[in-house]
Amino acid sequence: MALGMTQGEQNLVLFQSLIPKSEKLYVWCYDKDGGYVASSCPKEKQSLLDQTFYIFGGLQIFLDYARSTDKTYPEIIGSPIGMQWALSYESERNRNLIFLIGPVFFVSPEEQQVRNALVPYIRNPQRSAWADELCDALDDLPVMSYAVFSRYILIIHNTLTGQKLDLQTMEEHRTIGAKADPRHPQSRDRYRVYASEKAMLDTVRRGDIDYMDALQNSMGLSSGVPVKGQEPLRQVKTSIVVFITLVSRAAMEGGLPPDIAYDLGDSYIQSVEDCHDSGELNALAHAMYHDFVYRVHYLHTDPGYSHAIQKCCDYINLSLDRKIRTADLAALAGYTEYYLTEKFKKETGQSVSSYIRCAKIERAKILLNTTSLSVHEIAYRLSFNTPNYFIQTFRDITGFTPAQYRKQRKME
Numbered sequence: 001m002a003l004g005m006t007q008g009e010q011n012l013v014l015f016q017s018l019i020p021k022s023e024k025l026y027v028w029c030y031d032k033d034g035g036y037v038a039s040s041c042p043k044e045k046q047s048l049l050d051q052t053f054y055i056f057g058g059l060q061i062f063l064d065y066a067r068s069t070d071k072t073y074p075e076i077i078g079s080p081i082g083m084q085w086a087l088s089y090e091s092e093r094n095r096n097l098i099f100l101i102g103p104v105f106f107v108s109p110e111e112q113q114v115r116n117a118l119v120p121y122i123r124n125p126q127r128s129a130w131a132d133e134l135c136d137a138l139d140d141l142p143v144m145s146y147a148v149f150s151r152y153i154l155i156i157h158n159t160l161t162g163q164k165l166d167l168q169t170m171e172e173h174r175t176i177g178a179k180a181d182p183r184h185p186q187s188r189d190r191y192r193v194y195a196s197e198k199a200m201l202d203t204v205r206r207g208d209i210d211y212m213d214a215l216q217n218s219m220g221l222s223s224g225v226p227v228k229g230q231e232p233l234r235q236v237k238t239s240i241v242v243f244i245t246l247v248s249r250a251a252m253e254g255g256l257p258p259d260i261a262y263d264l265g266d267s268y269i270q271s272v273e274d275c276h277d278s279g280e281l282n283a284l285a286h287a288m289y290h291d292f293v294y295r296v297h298y299l300h301t302d303p304g305y306s307h308a309i310q311k312c313c314d315y316i317n318l319s320l321d322r323k324i325r326t327a328d329l330a331a332l333a334g335y336t337e338y339y340l341t342e343k344f345k346k347e348t349g350q351s352v353s354s355y356i357r358c359a360k361i362e363r364a365k366i367l368l369n370t371t372s373l374s375v376h377e378i379a380y381r382l383s384f385n386t387p388n389y390f391i392q393t394f395r396d397i398t399g400f401t402p403a404q405y406r407k408q409r410k411m412e
Contacts, residue, residue, distance in 0.1 A: 024140075024141075024142040025101065025102070025104065025142055025144070025149075025152055026039065026040050026041035026045075026049070026101075026102065026103075026142075027039065027040045027041075027099060027100070027101055027156065028040075028041065028099065028100040028101075029097055029098075029099055029100075030062070030097070030098045030099075030100065031096070031097060031098070032066045032067075032096040032097075032098060033063075033066070034059060034062060034063060034066070036050075037097065045137070045140075048130070048133055048134060048137060049103060051130055052079075052083070052103070052130075052134060053085065053100070053103070055121055055127070055130070056079040056083070056121075058077055058079075058085060061075070061077050061087075062087060062098065062100070065087045065089075065098065066089070066096070066098050071088075071089045071161075072163070073157075073165070074086050074087060074088045074101075074153050074154075074156075074157045075087040075088075076153070079103075081109065081113075081114045081117045081118065082105050082106065082107065082109060082287070082290070083102075083103045083104070083105060083109075083141075084102055084103060084104050084105070084106065084149065085100055085101060085102035085103050085104075086100075086101040086102060086149070086153045087099070087100060087101075088101065088153070088156055088157040088160050088161070089160065089161070090160040090161070099156065099160065101152065101153055101156055102142075102149075103141065103142070104141075104142040104143065104144050104149050105141060105142065105143045105144075106143070106144070106145060106149070106287065107143070107287045108143050109138050109141075109143075111135050111138060113290075113294050114134070114135055114138060115131065115135055116209060116294070116297075116314050117209075117318075118131045118134070118135075119311065119314050119315040119318055119332070120315060120318045120319050122332060195369060197246075198369070199366050199369060201246060201247070201250040202250075202366070203293065203366075204247055204250040204251050204254060204289070204292055204293055204296060205250050205251075205253050205254035205296070206254065206296070206300070207254055207293060207294070207295075207296030207297030207298070207299065207300045208293065208297070208317065209293060209294060209297050209314065209317060209318060210317055210318045210320065210363075236281050236282075237272050237273065237275070237281065240272050240281055240284070240285045241269050241272055243285055243288075243289075244265050244268050244269055244272070244285075244288055245265065245269075247265075247288065247289055247292050248261045248262065248264065248265035248292065249261075250292075251292040251295065251296050254296040254299070254300075255296060255299045255300070256292070256295055256296055256299060260295070261292075264291070264292070264295075268284070268288045268291075271284055272284060304347060305347050305348070306343070306347060308333040308334065308335065308343075309333070309343060309344055309347045309348065311332060311333060312329045312332060312333055312340070312344065312352075313348070313355070315328075315329065315332055316329075316355065316356055316359055317359055320359060320360050320363045320382055320383075321381060321382060321383060322383050323383050324356050326340065326341060326352050326353075329344075329352065340352070357393055357397065358397060360382045360383075360384070360393075361393060361394055361397045361398065363382060364378055364382060364390070364394060364402065365398075365405065367381070367382075368402055368405055368406040368409070369406070369409050375387060375390070375391065375402045375403060378390070378402065379391075390402070
């Protein structure tokens, strides 16, 4: 990054020299079509991190941002493993350069949790090699608090654009989509909020690692405890403390020993009290929920299952919105299809197809209880061939049609 640099690129070189080496914050430069220009990331890591960004769907978000007419704010990109990036831009001499900042983790990643989250992305030997390489590199990837990452993003964004954004303005922009419609400030549907919160806590009780939809649905319907006070940060803290309390109780109902659940909940509550940044509080709440869900999940992991079969079960539970083929599971486990089907039934007591159907119907129950999606929409969301096949399968397993089940639960 020496010859033909824009002023923005020169500023970033200077900025990079000011970042403590212990932070290991990398900056990438691309053209508006996603073409690579330069990076401060060490060459030995570039291929791995570039591939990771692509596999997690970052390229499409990148292109959408690049084509957007409004780039007033930086864009933060998350991932299923807790890895985060941010996007900013520089428009100089019509080059329209896009800058990618990261990746970072807000909390130190645990290898087993990362491997579980990567299961749906491993579809061939090359992806498997990528997953192993990524897990091997976890200890050497940047970890910093949300507050620190946000400040670096602002420094870079303001340097590139000449703006003077502050943290509060950026946070308001990030959370505005999750707030209630300002035209109807008192229109919260308490019954929908209750149903979504119940689904979110049921996810903890079951240790369902495919929890994101339930969590986002609940947070989208309710912004927390509606207390009013002179300190907005105190309101956020109060909501998160309540959230931690509910989640820790749900985890105990799911089998997590009380001594572990109480100590863990107390630790997170103390961390909340020590926070001085709303963005860091939100990241902490997500990390807490993830932590409890996975602890219950591990408790529910049948000790009689081999590693390969448990890996297949995790893959199924994370892939209920798509067609799941026995061939894909066999490749994941490293077995022939015949050997996998025999071993799977021996260990779980169910055939692969029966296990998949039951898992999909369990997810259908949640959607029927907590959303207004039609039966047809749920059938397609769970990748059933036809709505009629979904209805028949639901009846075979539960004894009710989906409509009957939904009506019965509403009456309870």
